[in-house]
Amino acid sequence: MKKFVLFLALTLAVLLSSCGDDREVLKVYNWGDYIAPGVIDQFEEENNIRVIYEMFETNEDMYTKIKNSNNSYDVIFPSDYMIERMIDEDMLCELDMEAITNYGNIDGEYKNLSFDPENKYSVPYTWGTVGILYNKTMIEEAPTSWGALWDERYKDNIIMMNSQRDAIGITLKYLGYSLNELSPDALAQAKQKLIDQSPLVLTWVVDEVKDKMIGGEAALALVYAGDAVYCKGYNEDLEYAIPSEGSNIFFDSMCIPKNCGNKAAAEKFINFMCRADIAAANAEYIGYSSPSSPARDLMGEAGKDPTAYPDITKYDLEIFSSLGDKTKIYDELWTEIKTSMGM
Amino acid sequence: MKKTAFLIPLYVWTAVFVLFPLAIVVYYAFTRPGADGVVLSFESFARLSDPMYLGVLLKSFKVAIIATLICILCGYPVAYTLARSRSKYKLIIIILILLPMWMNFLLRTYSWLSILENTGLLNTILVKMGLPKVRFLYNEGAVILGTVYNYLPFMIMPIYLTLLKLDESLLEAAADLGANPVRAFLRVTLPFSIPGILSGVAMVFVPSVTTFVISQLMGGGKVPLIGDVIEQQFRVVNDWHFGSAISVIVMVIVLVFMYFINRGDVENNGNGGRILR
Numbered sequence: 273m274k275k276f277v278l279f280l281a282l283t284l285a286v287l288l289s290s291c292g293d294d295r296e297v298l299k300v301y302n303w304g305d306y307i308a309p310g311v312i313d314q315f316e317e318e319n320n321i322r323v324i325y326e327m328f329e330t331n332e333d334m335y336t337k338i339k340n341s342n343n344s345y346d347v348i349f350p351s352d353y354m355i356e357r358m359i360d361e362d363m364l365c366e367l368d369m370e371a372i373t374n375y376g377n378i379d380g381e382y383k384n385l386s387f388d389p390e391n392k393y394s395v396p397y398t399w400g401t402v403g404i405l406y407n408k409t410m411i412e413e414a415p416t417s418w419g420a421l422w423d424e425r426y427k428d429n430i431i432m433m434n435s436q437r438d439a440i441g442i443t444l445k446y447l448g449y450s451l452n453e454l455s456p457d458a459l460a461q462a463k464q465k466l467i468d469q470s471p472l473v474l475t476w477v478v479d480e481v482k483d484k485m486i487g488g489e490a491a492l493a494l495v496y497a498g499d500a501v502y503c504k505g506y507n508e509d510l511e512y513a514i515p516s517e518g519s520n521i522f523f524d525s526m527c528i529p530k531n532c533g534n535k536a537a538a539e540k541f542i543n544f545m546c547r548a549d550i551a552a553a554n555a556e557y558i559g560y561s562s563p564s565s566p567a568r569d570l571m572g573e574a575g576k577d578p579t580a581y582p583d584i585t586k587y588d589l590e591i592f593s594s595l596g597d598k599t600k601i602y603d604e605l606w607t608e609i610k611t612s613m614g615m
Numbered sequence: 616m617k618k619t620a621f622l623i624p625l626y627v628w629t630a631v632f633v634l635f636p637l638a639i640v641v642y643y644a645f646t647r648p649g650a651d652g653v654v655l656s657f658e659s660f661a662r663l664s665d666p667m668y669l670g671v672l673l674k675s676f677k678v679a680i681i682a683t684l685i686c687i688l689c690g691y692p693v694a695y696t697l698a699r700s701r702s703k704y705k706l707i708i709i710i711l712i713l714l715p716m717w718m719n720f721l722l723r724t725y726s727w728l729s730i731l732e733n734t735g736l737l738n739t740i741l742v743k744m745g746l747p748k749v750r751f752l753y754n755e756g757a758v759i760l761g762t763v764y765n766y767l768p769f770m771i772m773p774i775y776l777t778l779l780k781l782d783e784s785l786l787e788a789a790a791d792l793g794a795n796p797v798r799a800f801l802r803v804t805l806p807f808s809i810p811g812i813l814s815g816v817a818m819v820f821v822p823s824v825t826t827f828v829i830s831q832l833m834g835g836g837k838v839p840l841i842g843d844v845i846e847q848q849f850r851v852v853n854d855w856h857f858g859s860a861i862s863v864i865v866m867v868i869v870l871v872f873m874y875f876i877n878r879g880d881v882e883n884n885g886n887g888g889r890i891l892r
Contacts, residue, residue, distance in 0.1 A: 336853045428750055434836055436851065475753050475835025487734050603852035611667050611844055613837050 295322040298537040301337075301345040303524070304329055304479045308557035315544050321537050329478045330435045338363065344531040346538035352523045353437065355394050356387040356594035364393040365528040371539040374546035382563035385523060386591060394525035395542050398560035400497040401521050401582065401589060402438055403514040405481075407507075410491035418446035418515045420492055422465070427472045431484060431493035434476040436606040437592055438520065439466065442494060445517050451590045454598050463609050470613045485510060496522070498560030501580050505559070512579045518588030524560070555580075643859035659860030668844065668861070672868075675840040678755065678830075679823035682762035683770075686819045687812060689763070690770035694811070695804070697771075698778035709775075712768050724761055724832050731757065753835035761833040762823045770815035777811030778804070813876060821869055841865055 300312075304327040312323050326345070328334040331354040338348065338358075350358060358364050369375055375395060382396045404415045410429065411420075421430055421442075433439055441451040443462040453459070474490050481493050486506045495503075500512035526542045528535055544550055551567035552575075561580040562568055568575030575581070595602055647656035662668075693712070697705060715723055730736045731751035738748045751757060781804060789799035827842035836843075841861060848858030 330851065332851045332853070336850060339853065340855075428753075432836075470837060473835075473837065475837070477835070484732075487732075489733050600854075603854060607844065607847060607852060607854075607857075608667065610836065610847060611671055611839055613839050 293322060295320055296534060296537055297322050297324060298347070298534055298541055299324045299326070299345045300541065301326050301328060301334060301348045303327065303349055305482075306349065306524075306558055306560075308553040311545075311550055311553060314550075315541060319537070319540055319544070321540070323541075332436060338529050338531075342531060344533050345529055346532045346534050347541050348527050348529055349397060349524050350394075350527055351525075351592070352385070352387040353592035353594045355525060355527060357596075357599070358527070358529075359388065359393055360594060360596065363530050365530055365532065365535060366392050367395065367528065367542070368535075368539055371536070372543045372546065374543050374548075377546050377548055377551065377564040377566045379563055379565050382523065386593065387523070388525070394527045395546060396523055396525045396563040397545065398498065398555065398558070399521065399523045399563055400561050400580070401514055401584075401587070402442060402494070402496055402519050403500065403512055405485055405493045405495040405500045405503060405510055405512050407485070407488060407491050407509050408511055409509045410488070414511065415492065415513055416516050418442055418517055420515075421494060422446075422469055422472065424472065426491050428474050429491035430469075430473050431481050431490045432469075432473050432476050433481070433494045434478050436602060438494065440602065440605065440609075441520055441592065442515075445519060445590075446515075448517070451520055452593045452595075454595070454601070456601075459601065459605055463605055466609050467612045476610075476613075496560070497579055497582075498558055501559030501577060504579065514582065514587050514589075518590065521584065521589035521591055523563075523591070640859045640862055643855050644863040645860075647856055656856075659857045660864075662857060663860060663864060668841075671839055671844055672841050672865070674755075674838075675824050675842070676868075678759055678762065678838075678840060679820050682759050682766070682823045683816055683820045685759070685763045686767050686770040686815065690767055690815065691774055691808075691812070694771045694774035694778055694808075697775050698781070712771055716768055720765065721828065721832075723765065724829060727757075727761060727764065728752065728832060752833060753837055755834070755838050757833040758830050758838045758840070761829040762826060765829065766819040766823060769818035770812075773814035773818065774808055774811040777808045777814075781807050816876060817873060821873075824869060825865060 295316075298321050300323055302325070306327070307325075312325055315321070316323055328337065331351050334348060334350060335354060335358070338345065355364070369391075372395060378396055382399060383391050388394045404418075404420060406415055406420075408414075411426065415421075420426070421432070440459075440462055443465050444453045444458060445451055447458065447461055447465065449458045449462075475484075477484070481495055482499055482503055484490060485493050485495075485503045488507070488509070495512075497512060500510070504510050504512070526545060528538045528542075532538055545554070546564065548564065548566035548570055551562050551564045552570035555562035555567060556571050556574050559580065562571075562575070568581075644659060645655060645657070646653045647658050648654075649656075697708060702708075728735070732738070733748060733750070733752075735751075737751065741748060785803050785807075786799050789803050790796075794802065824840075825842045825845075826840065827846040830838050830840040830843055834840075845858050845861050845865075848854045848861070
């Protein structure tokens with residue numbers, strides 16, 4: 273009985289204390305594993321704002337949740353094509369750049385890009401390329417083509433990315449098309465190519481790729497460069513390559529959705545994330561490339577890592593553009609590809 | 616009158632948490648976003664006629680049926696032994712069977728990955744013993760294993776509870792009348808336990824046929840089940856209409872399936888427990 277009373281008292285205490293928290297609330301919706309530990313705590317302390325932090329795995333997951341719920345987030349982290357789509361669908365707020373004073377830390381080359389030409393709706397957080405992470409001890413020669421992911425020798429040794437734009441995009445690139453190709457013929461070819469590949473693939477994942485590659489579970493994986501940087505830090509046998517056919521260059525930015533609950537706090541948060549020390553801590557921890565030279569200067573060697581900061585002029589890198597009203601075609605294609613696996 | 620008053624919470628519960636959500640699913644299944652607002656449409660069902668979806672549906676039922684049969688084959692002896700046992704460790708064994716269920720479902724499934732993966736526990740042991748590595752994961756067998764592991768307790772418990780009620784004197788009578796133990800089991804124990812088996816089947820088969828977590832983790836996306844297709848419609852491609860249409864079809868098939876199973880029960884054992892009326 274004594275124990276029960278104690279339990280009850282503790283439960284009530286916890287409940288009451290959370291009721292008594294009268295700080296402002298900020299809801300952040302970010303990619304999984306996409307912020308340095310401690311950054312949220314620091315923001316909460318410095319600004320006396322309570323942060324509710326939730327995570328998503330792909331742009332499409334995030335979009336579906338924002339689109340279908342009134343459970344508004346205040347800061348979200350979509351990528352280029354998704355920003356363009358959300359602007360088109362009037363889902364994003366214009367940012368008050370007066371409040372985001374650290375915007376100046378972002379380098380000019382990462383501003384005013386095609387998906388948000390005047391940076392009215394987004395502030396770049398990270399960027400990166402898509403490529404192949406491979407284990408030097410498990411393959412015969414370093415991959416130079418996307419064809420490595422279709423190489424019979426690596427049956428059951430290939431990890432694919434369970435993300436529709438990336439998987440279909442690199443397949444189109446491999447077939448010699450643009451990442452943003454929409455012709456039915458090219459898409460049908462890409463679909464068939466991915467279905468043909470399925471017996472060779474070990475598994476389809478997104479974030480779990482890191483643990484698997486570090487552990488030596490597969491020889492090759494389709495990854496974001498940032499994840500490659502992270503993995504290389506834990507396993508020296510891993511190396512990253514951008515195939516000669518070209519690839520995707522992506523930008524993940526911070527935006528405020530229209531149905532947000534606390535725009536002022538959201539802008540404070542975005543500003544905080546652009547501060548050189550915070551941006552450096554994040555880029556260093558997550559491995560993704562920072563668009564801020566003051567941050568890179570603070571990072572030392574990590575700020576010059578060729579995996580994260582390749583000479584982008586050497587490769588044919590394309591930004592994904594929004595599919596607009598063709599989104600449905602891609603969605604059906606993706607459903608068909610995923611449904612046909614292993615048939 | 617008094618009786619009805621007690622039933623009000625049940626009615627409210629059913630309306631709010633069963634009928635209302637079900638109505639939404641049916642509404643989505645039979646509509647499509649048109650030029651001006653949502654319109655009545657059978658387009659989602661037409662799309663389902665693609666043999667690709669039929670293939671996935673068949674595979675889901677195959678996986679669920681195999682998993683359910685394995686659960687019966689593995690669960691029955693355990694339940695039987697437990698029910699007949701007078702061991703002082705009986706309670707501990709029951710707790711051990713239920714213990715994994717107190718752990719998060721995802722965690723339980725993830726731990727299988729670290730046991731079975733290429734660099735996992737089992738393969739490490741095989742390599743140490745000088746044997747070649749085996750690809751345990753990311754195939755249909757792995758999905759079945761994950762399903763059996765997660766749902767086995769749901770088969771054991773109802774069978775165990777039914778067998779507890781079996782009067783030993785019935786078996787004594789069978790022996791007195793000349794039945795050997797095998798015959799006594801087949802003619803007395805097994806028919807008596809059928810309601811338990813059927814409850815177990817309902818509790819194992821239905822979640823198995825619609826699972827998507829197990830097939831994603833253990834099948835690596837290469838063994839798509841109908842649950843995966845549904846989940847994808849809601850989570851990734853944002854086509855709730857198509858997702859709902861598939862859900863409706865699966866519900867109807869499962870309902871028919873359970874109806875026939877239970878009809879068998881009513882014929883065999885009129886006074887036993889039933890899942891559906």
